Amino acid sequence: MNTLANNTDFLLSIENLTVSFDGFKAVNDLNLYVDENEIHVIIGPNGAGKTTVLDLICGRTKATDGSVKFRNRELTSMKEHEIVREGVGRKFQNPSIYEDLTVFENLEISFPRGRNVFGALTFKRDEEVVSRVREIAEMVFLDTLLDMQAALLSHGQKQWLEIGMLLIQDPELLMLDEPVAGMSVSERKQTAKLLNEITKGRSVLVVEHDMKFVEDIAHRVTVLHQGKILSEGSMAKVQADPKVIDVYLGH
Amino acid sequence: MTNGKSFLSRQDLLALAVLAALLFIVLPVSVDIFRLNLVGKYLTYAFVAIGLVLCWGMGGILSLGQGVFFGLGGYCMAMFLKLEASTPEATKIQSTPGIPDFMDWNQLTELPWFWEPFKSFGFTLAAILILPAIFAFIVGAAMFKRRVGGVYFAIITQAIAAILTILIIGQQGYTGGVNGITDLRTLMGWDIRTDSAKYVLYFLNGGLLMAVLVLCLFVLKSKLGRLLVALRDKEDRVRFSGYDVANFKIFVFCFAAVLSAIGGAMFTLQVGFMSPSFVGIVPSIEMVIYCAVGGRLSIFGAVYGTLLVNWAKTTFSETFPELWLFGLGALFIAVVLVFPNGLAGVYRAQVAPRVKKWLHTRKSGPDAPVQDPQAAE
Numbered sequence: 001m002n003t004l005a006n007n008t009d010f011l012l013s014i015e016n017l018t019v020s021f022d023g024f025k026a027v028n029d030l031n032l033y034v035d036e037n038e039i040h041v042i043i044g045p046n047g048a049g050k051t052t053v054l055d056l057i058c059g060r061t062k063a064t065d066g067s068v069k070f071r072n073r074e075l076t077s078m079k080e081h082e083i084v085r086e087g088v089g090r091k092f093q094n095p096s097i098y099e100d101l102t103v104f105e106n107l108e109i110s111f112p113r114g115r116n117v118f119g120a121l122t123f124k125r126d127e128e129v130v131s132r133v134r135e136i137a138e139m140v141f142l143d144t145l146l147d148m149q150a151a152l153l154s155h156g157q158k159q160w161l162e163i164g165m166l167l168i169q170d171p172e173l174l175m176l177d178e179p180v181a182g183m184s185v186s187e188r189k190q191t192a193k194l195l196n197e198i199t200k201g202r203s204v205l206v207v208e209h210d211m212k213f214v215e216d217i218a219h220r221v222t223v224l225h226q227g228k229i230l231s232e233g234s235m236a237k238v239q240a241d242p243k244v245i246d247v248y249l250g251h
Numbered sequence: 252m253t254n255g256k257s258f259l260s261r262q263d264l265l266a267l268a269v270l271a272a273l274l275f276i277v278l279p280v281s282v283d284i285f286r287l288n289l290v291g292k293y294l295t296y297a298f299v300a301i302g303l304v305l306c307w308g309m310g311g312i313l314s315l316g317q318g319v320f321f322g323l324g325g326y327c328m329a330m331f332l333k334l335e336a337s338t339p340e341a342t343k344i345q346s347t348p349g350i351p352d353f354m355d356w357n358q359l360t361e362l363p364w365f366w367e368p369f370k371s372f373g374f375t376l377a378a379i380l381i382l383p384a385i386f387a388f389i390v391g392a393a394m395f396k397r398r399v400g401g402v403y404f405a406i407i408t409q410a411i412a413a414i415l416t417i418l419i420i421g422q423q424g425y426t427g428g429v430n431g432i433t434d435l436r437t438l439m440g441w442d443i444r445t446d447s448a449k450y451v452l453y454f455l456n457g458g459l460l461m462a463v464l465v466l467c468l469f470v471l472k473s474k475l476g477r478l479l480v481a482l483r484d485k486e487d488r489v490r491f492s493g494y495d496v497a498n499f500k501i502f503v504f505c506f507a508a509v510l511s512a513i514g515g516a517m518f519t520l521q522v523g524f525m526s527p528s529f530v531g532i533v534p535s536i537e538m539v540i541y542c543a544v545g546g547r548l549s550i551f552g553a554v555y556g557t558l559l560v561n562w563a564k565t566t567f568s569e570t571f572p573e574l575w576l577f578g579l580g581a582l583f584i585a586v587v588l589v590f591p592n593g594l595a596g597v598y599r600a601q602v603a604p605r606v607k608k609w610l611h612t613r614k615s616g617p618d619a620p621v622q623d624p625q626a627a628e
Contacts, residue, residue, distance in 0.1 A: 080491060081496075084490075084491055084493035096485050098481040101480060108474070109481055110492045116495070117475065117498055121474075123473060123475075162488075165492065
């Protein structure tokens, strides 16, 4: 494979990535790079392949061709849990939390220790775990709800809890699929603040539809269309791009 | 939040004490040895039901083939007892003395190789625990690593139960066929058919059941217990939190299998025979019903559910033998429709709040248990 550079300074470099489902190329020869400490947002019309890109990075979907390198380590051949252990966290579109457990237990399970069978049997809820859970809960505005059953949280709080569950793993790359979908205006503002806070020391890759929110958070924007990159750059540059206006933003 | 000091809360201790009082005091003084032996037989199914609570109730893995593991345990024990009962003196009228009678009837002239190690009691005990674990590991690894789950897994376990039954029945010379392995007499020279032996075995069985309950409480209160609930709910989230989900499923499936096998071995000892009618699809599904009636989220509920359903089965089939199966079906439908969490669900809603209150007024302290809703009471 003749790629631009086999080793890069980027945190994440996606090169020539292709996936086809029965001949349909959901992602087609894609090149995408994520810098350290960058909030990178992927936008695009429905069916552009945004979520598929996240699925490919985190190993949920296997690539047909191309490479995904994280800190110059190839991810495409790894299993999902190995990719997580490399330092890549993934939030799903619908809040994906353990409804039958409490907020505390949700965060505790995500704490990166005792991840094999024996480790889970002998896991101790020590001071380190408790203080870390409290710290993260405070960041995601749930510190007063630690003992509440997660099913009883509001939609927005569930989204925050899932972000918190990722943060406690301290990933270097955080991938968020529509983090503010279904949130109220004030919750959106809080989430934007949260994202700007947590990006210190890590990169965030976001798929989002909400243009106002994208403007608030994005350092760099990639517009996907039919599995290919249509435009890339700052929000202002992308918004001014006639191709983007044509297929996505509208006149 | 459960505190880290002890995994047994005051409610768990109370539940253990109540069950121990019932099994070790109330039942032995109030029923005769014939009925007590029946209770002992029922309790061997409770091992399976407890395993199903962990596997199905907590982990969401429905196995309709737990009879396979019950049978493996039961057959291991039966093979040992049968060999002991087949001394050359006791079988001197056979054309080949010294081998089990059914082998002789099937024209076998020497003991098959896989029967040989079952002459040793130590090997037999090890086999009861290890064979089902290995078998469950193979099935579990083959299924869970390929992400086969839900209904497909249930169907495959059912198919395995059917296959094993057919195998046992077909290989009559090696397994005793449809009659099973019968006419078991002594365990290391100790006659297990006497009343006193039945008492001893009943208490041994009860003691083992208590030990298993404590072990299960430990597992459920550990992070592994919460992980099971988590992966029942959102398997992908667990996977994307850095866990190899298949390993946890394999573990709990093997764990449930070993518990079933202990039950099977105790069944053979108390009932005095083992046959394919405890291995196949129907007994496997009945065991799921015991668990559902008791409450699939509560290990104690599973024990009471097993006792209740079997008591009803015995009572009704003595009086209305032809109606029992309809009764069992109706019971299952009622549980699904009216009491989805079984007896334990009713207890949790109606009785538990009062018990909690009582415990608090008795001994209120800063370490009074604050139960999370998942913990089995």
